[in-house]
Amino acid sequence: MRYLPERNLWEGGATFVAGLALSLFAGGVEVPVVDLTKAGIVMMCVGGAQTVWGLFRSARRQA
Helix, strand or coil: CCCHHHHHHHHHHHHHHHHHHHHHHCCCCCCCCCCHHHHHHHHHHHHHHHHHHHHHHHHHHHC
Protein backbone atom coordinates (compact mmCIF):
# COMPACT_ATOMS: atom_id res chain seq x y z
CA MET A 1 0.00 0.00 0.00
CA ARG A 2 2.16 2.77 -1.27
CA TYR A 3 -0.54 5.32 -1.91
CA LEU A 4 -3.03 6.90 0.46
CA PRO A 5 -6.09 6.26 -1.77
CA GLU A 6 -5.34 2.53 -1.73
CA ARG A 7 -5.12 2.59 2.06
CA ASN A 8 -8.44 4.46 2.23
CA LEU A 9 -10.07 1.80 0.08
CA TRP A 10 -8.81 -1.06 2.26
CA GLU A 11 -9.66 0.65 5.55
CA GLY A 12 -13.07 1.76 4.32
CA GLY A 13 -13.92 -1.71 3.07
CA ALA A 14 -12.83 -3.34 6.32
CA THR A 15 -14.80 -0.81 8.39
CA PHE A 16 -17.88 -1.37 6.24
CA VAL A 17 -17.65 -5.16 6.60
CA ALA A 18 -17.14 -4.93 10.38
CA GLY A 19 -20.16 -2.62 10.67
CA LEU A 20 -22.24 -4.96 8.53
CA ALA A 21 -21.30 -7.89 10.77
CA LEU A 22 -22.24 -5.88 13.87
CA SER A 23 -25.59 -4.83 12.49
CA LEU A 24 -26.47 -8.34 11.33
CA PHE A 25 -25.21 -10.55 14.14
CA ALA A 26 -25.08 -8.42 17.30
CA GLY A 27 -28.76 -7.59 17.57
CA GLY A 28 -29.38 -9.79 20.60
CA VAL A 29 -26.27 -8.78 22.53
CA GLU A 30 -26.94 -6.35 25.37
CA VAL A 31 -24.24 -3.80 26.16
CA PRO A 32 -25.06 -1.18 28.82
CA VAL A 33 -23.62 1.85 27.03
CA VAL A 34 -24.38 1.55 23.31
CA ASP A 35 -26.67 -0.39 21.00
CA LEU A 36 -24.42 -2.54 18.79
CA THR A 37 -26.85 -2.49 15.85
CA LYS A 38 -26.74 1.30 15.72
CA ALA A 39 -22.96 1.28 16.11
CA GLY A 40 -22.77 -1.11 13.15
CA ILE A 41 -24.85 1.24 11.02
CA VAL A 42 -22.59 4.16 11.93
CA MET A 43 -19.51 2.07 11.07
CA MET A 44 -21.05 1.16 7.70
CA CYS A 45 -21.64 4.85 6.93
CA VAL A 46 -18.09 5.80 7.91
CA GLY A 47 -16.62 2.89 5.94
CA GLY A 48 -18.67 3.76 2.87
CA ALA A 49 -17.62 7.40 3.06
CA GLN A 50 -13.97 6.42 3.42
CA THR A 51 -14.22 4.07 0.44
CA VAL A 52 -15.83 6.77 -1.71
CA TRP A 53 -13.13 9.23 -0.63
CA GLY A 54 -10.43 6.73 -1.63
CA LEU A 55 -12.06 6.22 -5.03
CA PHE A 56 -12.29 9.97 -5.54
CA ARG A 57 -8.64 10.50 -4.64
CA SER A 58 -7.57 7.59 -6.81
CA ALA A 59 -9.44 8.98 -9.82
CA ARG A 60 -8.11 12.46 -9.19
CA ARG A 61 -4.49 11.24 -8.89
CA GLN A 62 -4.58 9.44 -12.26
CA ALA A 63 -5.98 12.39 -14.20
